[in-house]
Amino acid sequence: MSTMSLALADSATMVRRQITHMRRYPSLILQLVGTPVVFLLLFVYVFGGTLGNGLGSGSGGRGAYVDYVAPGILMMAVAAVAMGTAISVAMDMTEGIVARFKSMAIARVSVLTGHVVGAMVQTAVAVAVVVGVALAIGFRPNASVLEWVAAAGVVAMIAFALTWLSVAMGLAAKTVESASNLPQPLVFLPFLGSGFVPTDSMPVGLRWFAEYQPFTPIMETIRGLLLGTGIGSSGIAAAAWSAGIALVGYLWARKLYNRQA
Secondary structure, three states: OOHHHHHHHHHHHHHHHHHHHHHHOHHHHHHHHHHHHHHHHHHHHHHHHHHHHOOOOOOOHHHHHHHHHHHHHHHHHHHHHHHHHHHHHHHHHHOOHHHHHHOOOOOOHHHHHHHHHHHHHHHHHHHHHHHHHHHHOOOOOOOOHHHHHHHHHHHHHHHHHHHHHHHHHHHHOOOHHHHHHOOHHHHHHHHHOOOOOOHHHOOHHHHHHHHHOOHHHHHHHHHHHHHOOOOOOHHHHHHHHHHHHHHHHHHHHHHHHHHHO
């Protein structure tokens, strides 16, 4: 077999390892999915009536708000999986399994590839659950099949970027506990963007941060694709942020992994 074929085979083995972990520890998936779902239900049923009336749309109320907030909850789900990935990587690095892998004739890149692909599978599950719950409580997108595919592509794009960043954070962490803290700000960034309320309702300083942080153009792009509100330049900004985060995360992760492994 060629070097590339061996690397792909080793990577497939590592992906199966991650999926096996997912099956053996379903509580982790429930935790990663449960937090965004709880926030979705909380904001829609507790705050949705008031916040929906403040959106300025024709219908207003809880129905309008669930349409608005769904993209922000999706980003919370993506970030929650990224946090779990950092913990998983840190566990591998601190518990000695990577040292065992070093002594085996496997492709070095396959260890990180397994974490990345495994995290993408987890993200797909989390996003599917969140979308299903949102549809059940009144989320009514009017997107075409092509627009749904494009929105899924945007979610996959930022998930891939945050996964590499979280892999690097997991490698940089000295303990599993610190690995759980490093990516935590990612979970709350949608709150400081357009995920839950429009940015034009915020004070000037916070509004500036909200409009120029990475999650806002991503959420606006998803919202525009699914609800037909238009995306303007948000699509370009979302792609640029995703590419930049992915590149930084990959280079950082590779540097740390080569140094430690």
